[in-house]
Structures are given as structure tokens and as C-alpha cells.
Amino acid sequence: MLYASKGQTAAAKQKEPFGVRWAKNWQRYKFIYIMLLPVVAYYIIFHYIPMGGAVIAFQDYTPAKGILGSDWVGMRNFVDFLTGPYAWRLIRNTLLLNVYQIIFGFPAPILLALLINEVRCKPYKKFVQTISYMPHFISLVVICGLLMTFCRTDGLFNDFLALFGAERSSLLARPELFRTIFTASGIWQSVGWGSIIYLATLSNVDPNLHEAAAIDGASRVQRMLHVSFPCLVPVIIVQLIMRLGNILTQGFEKIILLYSPLTYETADVISSYVYRRGLEQMDYSFGSAVGIFNSAVNLTMLVLANYVSRRTTEESLW
Numbered sequence: 001m002l003y004a005s006k007g008q009t010a011a012a013k014q015k016e017p018f019g020v021r022w023a024k025n026w027q028r029y030k031f032i033y034i035m036l037l038p039v040v041a042y043y044i045i046f047h048y049i050p051m052g053g054a055v056i057a058f059q060d061y062t063p064a065k066g067i068l069g070s071d072w073v074g075m076r077n078f079v080d081f082l083t084g085p086y087a088w089r090l091i092r093n094t095l096l097l098n099v100y101q102i103i104f105g106f107p108a109p110i111l112l113a114l115l116i117n118e119v120r121c122k123p124y125k126k127f128v129q130t131i132s133y134m135p136h137f138i139s140l141v142v143i144c145g146l147l148m149t150f151c152r153t154d155g156l157f158n159d160f161l162a163l164f165g166a167e168r169s170s171l172l173a174r175p176e177l178f179r180t181i182f183t184a185s186g187i188w189q190s191v192g193w194g195s196i197i198y199l200a201t202l203s204n205v206d207p208n209l210h211e212a213a214a215i216d217g218a219s220r221v222q223r224m225l226h227v228s229f230p231c232l233v234p235v236i237i238v239q240l241i242m243r244l245g246n247i248l249t250q251g252f253e254k255i256i257l258l259y260s261p262l263t264y265e266t267a268d269v270i271s272s273y274v275y276r277r278g279l280e281q282m283d284y285s286f287g288s289a290v291g292i293f294n295s296a297v298n299l300t301m302l303v304l305a306n307y308v309s310r311r312t313t314e315e316s317l318w
Contacts, residue, residue, distance in 0.1 A: 057289040070285075077289035086273060094250050094269040100183040102243060108187050109194030110236060114224055116195065117202045129199075132192025144257035147185055148172060172258060175266040182258065182267075197239070198232055205231045237315040245302030248294050270294050 026033065057077055059070040081087055112132065119125040135143070150156040151171035158168045171177050205228060213223045252271035259267035270290060278287020310316035 057292050061285040077286050090270045105187045108191045113195040113198035135189040136193035173262045175263045178263045178267045241305045244305040247301045248297045
């Protein structure tokens with residue numbers, strides 16, 4: 001009888017007109033809706049309305065003529081980019097930097113979270129967490145300034161390398177070292193902050209599972225691998241899908257602060273090229289076209305990664 005009454009109540013709610021249901025929800029959750037309004041307004045004003053400006057990618061846009069007055073050129077900007085001399089270099093550099101970050105940077109917070117979770121001394125555990133979080137709150141400009149100072153010929157890194165007989169050189173001026181410096185500094189800056197979500201997941205693991213594994217003779221490493229890690233798999237898959245969805249996205253701020261014409265061959269990425277071509281050279285249509293191409297590839301990768309994950313692991317974003 002209880003299940004029948006619940007079913008009848010749900011069916012009755014479905015038959016109510018939309019206006020009546022909305023009025024009831026407003027009376028019940030009006031303060032939550034009011035709190036939500038600024039967030040909705042932010043996304044509408046700064047994310048959805050500007051999407052209309054993407055039409056300039058198909059125009060020879062000039063600010064004096066505006067969107068309505070600029071000449072329509074169709075796919076010319078896309079063709080110019082894909083057939084241009086820098087397209088392959090930009091795509092290659094962007095992909096390689098992201099692949100390096102996925103291979104080396106993505107597992108780092110997972111490993112750190114697993115190791116911190118095994119620490120039993122609470123003061124030491126809090127100390128390690130605090131130290132690992134701190135770089136996240138340092139300004140990117142300060143981080144890049146430190147890297148430029150350390151990588152100078154008379155910098156800290158060269159002092160260390162000189163102990164092993166290496167020749168001093170400006171490390172950021174060497175194209176072959178740029179990806180290593182960029183990836184390593186990114187891991188140092190984000191590993192602690194990225195481990196928070198995994199530590200939160202590990203805090204919800206049933207202690208009885210560890211006790212049962214210990215009774216069966218499992219060591220701490222075995223419990224970490226066979227009890228803690230499997231509990232992280234759903235979160236890891238979701239995070240990996242979202243990361244693959246940005247496979248051609250690389251923030252231009254850090255790139256622009258660290259690269260130079262000497263390292264364009266390995267450091268120049270799509271976003272930095274869009275910045276130079278779209279803003280510095282004021283070729284807005286070309287920059288917009290490259291940005292749309294970038295977003296289209298990212299969306300395709302996101303859908304593909306989500307599909308593969310759903311078919312293989314039954315975990316997905318949707």
C-alpha cells in the first residue's frame with residue numbers, strides 16, 4: 001500500500017500543469033533560486049551571448065564595419081589556417097604538451113593522494129598537505145618569474161647541473177628543454193591542489209574493507225592497490241574524460257610568459273598563436289576561426305572519450 005500511494009502521488013504530480021508545479025517549487029525553493037540567479041546571469045552574459053560573435057570566423061571582420069557590415073568569406077579563414085605554414089607545428093606542440101601533462105601530470109595527484117592517505121601521523125599529514133597546496137595559490141606571473149630566474153645561465157638549476165660537469169646555458173632558450181620545464185613546473189604547481197578530490201573520495205572508503213584485507217594478510221601496499229585505488233577509479237575516469245576533452249587546449253598565459261622566438265619550434269601552441277595573430281595583429285576573424293577549430297576538436301575528443309569509457313567501464317559523464 002505504501003508503494004502504491006507513492007506511485008499515485010508521483011503520477012498526480014506529473015498531471016499537474018507546469019505553471020502549478022513551478023509555483024509550488026518557487027514557494028518551496030525560492031531562496032535557492034535567488035542564490036542561483038547570479039550564476040545563471042554570469043554564464044548567460046559572459047559565455048552564451050558572446051557565442052553569437054563566433055560568426056566573425058566566417059567573415060573578413062573589421063571593427064569599423066561591425067558584424068553586420070563585414071564581408072562574408074565562408075570557410076576561407078579555416079582553410080588559410082589548415083594550409084598555412086604553422087598549422088602542423090601548432091597542433092603538434094599543443095598535442096605533445098597535453099600528452100606530457102596527461103602521462104606525467106595526471107597520475108601525480110592520484111599517487112600523492114594515495115600516499116597521504118597512508119600517513120597515520122596527523123600533524124605530519126596536515127603539514128604535507130599544506131606544503132603541497134601552497135604552489136597553487138602563487139600567482140602564475142610569480143611562478144614564471146621564478147622559473148626564468150632559476151633557468152638563467154647563473155641560475156639555481158645551472159648551479160645544480162654544474163656540479164655534474166654540465167655546461168652552463170640559458171635553459172629556457174633551448175627548445176628541446178621547454179616541454180620538460182613546462183610540464184615539471186605544472187606538476188609542482190598543481191599536484192597538491194589536484195589531490196584534494198581524490199583525498200575526499202578516499203575519506204569515504206569503508207574502514208572495514210581495510211580491516212578485512214589486513215586480516216587476510218594484505219600489506220599496506222596491497223591494501224592501497226586493491227582497496228583504496230579501486231574506490232578512486234570512477235573519479236579518475238571522469239577526470240580523465242574531462243582532461244581528454246581539452247586535448248587541444250593549452251592556456252596561453254604561461255606559454256607567453258616563458259617562450260621566446262628561439263623556442264617557437266617547440267613552445268608555440270594554438271592559443272599563443274591565436275593571441276599573436278588575433279590580438280597583436282588584429283586579425284580577429286582568423287583568430288576566431290582557429291579558436292572554433294580548436295573547440296570542435298576538443299568537443300569531438302570529449303564525446304569520443306565518453307563513448308569509449310561508457311562502453312568499456314560503464315562510467316561516463318552522460
